[in-house]
Amino acid sequence: MVDTLKHAAVSAADTIHVPAAHVAAEHAEKFEFSHLLAHMQNSKTLEFPGGHIDLPQFPPIHLGSVTIDLSMSKHVFFLLLSALFVAVFAIYAANRNRKNIIPKGIGNLFEIFIVFIRDEVALPNMGPGGLKYLPFLLTLFFFILIMNLLGLIPYGATSTANISVTAALAFVAFIMIQAVAIREQGVAHYLAHLTGGVHWSMWPIMIPVEILGLFTKPFALCIRLFANMNGGHIVLLALIGLVLLFRSVIVAPLSVVFSVGVLMLELFVAFLQAYIFVMLTSLFMGFGMQSEHTEEDAEHSHS
Amino acid sequence: MFDINPGLMVWTVITFVVLVIALSKYAWKPLLKSLRDREDSIRQALDQAEKARAEAAELLKQNEQNLVKAEEEYQKIIREGKTFAEKLKEEVVAKAHQQAQREIQRAKEEIQRDVDAAKQQLRSEVADLAVLAAGKILDETLDARKHKKIVDSFLNQLPNS
Numbered sequence: 001m002v003d004t005l006k007h008a009a010v011s012a013a014d015t016i017h018v019p020a021a022h023v024a025a026e027h028a029e030k031f032e033f034s035h036l037l038a039h040m041q042n043s044k045t046l047e048f049p050g051g052h053i054d055l056p057q058f059p060p061i062h063l064g065s066v067t068i069d070l071s072m073s074k075h076v077f078f079l080l081l082s083a084l085f086v087a088v089f090a091i092y093a094a095n096r097n098r099k100n101i102i103p104k105g106i107g108n109l110f111e112i113f114i115v116f117i118r119d120e121v122a123l124p125n126m127g128p129g130g131l132k133y134l135p136f137l138l139t140l141f142f143f144i145l146i147m148n149l150l151g152l153i154p155y156g157a158t159s160t161a162n163i164s165v166t167a168a169l170a171f172v173a174f175i176m177i178q179a180v181a182i183r184e185q186g187v188a189h190y191l192a193h194l195t196g197g198v199h200w201s202m203w204p205i206m207i208p209v210e211i212l213g214l215f216t217k218p219f220a221l222c223i224r225l226f227a228n229m230n231g232g233h234i235v236l237l238a239l240i241g242l243v244l245l246f247r248s249v250i251v252a253p254l255s256v257v258f259s260v261g262v263l264m265l266e267l268f269v270a271f272l273q274a275y276i277f278v279m280l281t282s283l284f285m286g287f288g289m290q291s292e293h294t295e296e297d298a299e300h301s302h303s
Numbered sequence: 304m305f306d307i308n309p310g311l312m313v314w315t316v317i318t319f320v321v322l323v324i325a326l327s328k329y330a331w332k333p334l335l336k337s338l339r340d341r342e343d344s345i346r347q348a349l350d351q352a353e354k355a356r357a358e359a360a361e362l363l364k365q366n367e368q369n370l371v372k373a374e375e376e377y378q379k380i381i382r383e384g385k386t387f388a389e390k391l392k393e394e395v396v397a398k399a400h401q402q403a404q405r406e407i408q409r410a411k412e413e414i415q416r417d418v419d420a421a422k423q424q425l426r427s428e429v430a431d432l433a434v435l436a437a438g439k440i441l442d443e444t445l446d447a448r449k450h451k452k453i454v455d456s457f458l459n460q461l462p463n464s
Binding site (some may be wrong): 042060066067068069070071073075076080081083086087090091094095097098101102103104110111114118119134135136138139140143162163164165167168169171172 | 312316318320327334
């Protein structure tokens with residue numbers, strides 16, 4: 001992994017053009033594939049058409065045994081870029097919608113998603129009381145969506161294909177789910193719920209299980225988003241890699257056709273995963289907002 | 304690929320938290336507000352339209368009722384007019400009939416009177432004529448028997464009336 005990172009300076013597009021004659025065939029193949037894979041990795045350089053720039057590096061901060069490296073990297077850059085995009089477009093849309101009674105253009109586009117998140121995600125999962133958490137869900141949705149989509153444009157990178165990013169998002173979701181549960185039920189009720197409502201003699205078994213249950217939900221969120229965003233890319237790279245593997249132009253048309261198909265699928269998956277992440281988060285938040293009885297029902301009906 | 308980079312996590316969390324705070328205030332609040340406002344106004348407009356429709360229907364019903372009433376009234380008026388005209392006609396005819404009867408009666412009476420007068424006159428004239436005739440006969444041959452015979456036969460020749 002670290003080795004591939006070091007080779008990541010060249011983009012996949014460049015890689016295909018690397019003349020294979022210069023190096024030994026076996027080595028070249030390895031070299032090119034590692035470059036293809038490196039395309040998905042985080043890196044310290046930012047590529048753009050016609051060159052690349054080295055991102056600013058900061059000395060890592062040591063916090064006890066944890067080393068926090070706040071240096072800019074490709075994924076940090078696209079993370080911030082997504083945030084900027086979301087902020088600019090959302091605020092622009094908000095201003096436009098304030099002026100236009102009938103929304104149009106980007107204001108309309110935003111509203112479609114907002115209405116969807118509100119009516120299809122927040123209201124069914126959390127009820128009318130969940131509307132106050134709508135800004136959180138909307139931000140989560142658009143942030144993830146733009147990060148997913150930025151990976152599909154050339155020279156872009158999918159920040160959500162990095163497990164650190166999805167872990168952090170899942171962490172935020174986890175904090176939010178617990179905070180909502182505590183806020184809506186009260187601490188006593190929240191703790192009582194950790195016992196699973198069984199006889200006290202079962203508590204030594206029940207409490208660890210329930211606590212584990214608290215963590216599995218965001219863990220699943222984290223892995224799901226990460227794996228989905230990686231999966232499409234890996235398939236794409238594998239299809240392009242076929243050309244390199246066979247060292248033949250004949251394979252290229254097939255590869256391209258399949259790549260286009262997979263890319264379309266990825267476009268769909270980008271939306272789908274953003275939706276699923278937000279939907280599940282709101283669902284888990286909704287569990288914390290309901291009374292115990294209905295919560296059990298909801299969990300049963302959903303599993 | 305699976306190694307966690309704490310720095311990136313910190314970046315993500317900070318970015319996300321800042322984004323939530325900033326967008327809640329500057330984007331989602333106005334967006335949701337304009338959405339809610341529009342939904343309210345649409346709902347209101349629909350309610351108003353529904354109310355207006357109900358009012359229009361009510362008016363239509365009223366109009367129809369009025370129309371029916373007017374129709375009835377006009378039928379009644381026509382009926383009344385007809386009966387009145389009928390009655391008037393009968394009255395007029397009856398009066399005319401009476402009048403005619405009276406006229407006829409009077410004419411008859413007058414005729415009767417004239418006839419009576421004429422008879423009377425005739426009788427007196429006949430008597431005169433008889434006397435005259437008797438005188439003439441007496442001038443020629445006065446014979447009592449003959450005389451009487453003449454007078455009788457004369458009288459017999461007269462019409463009975």
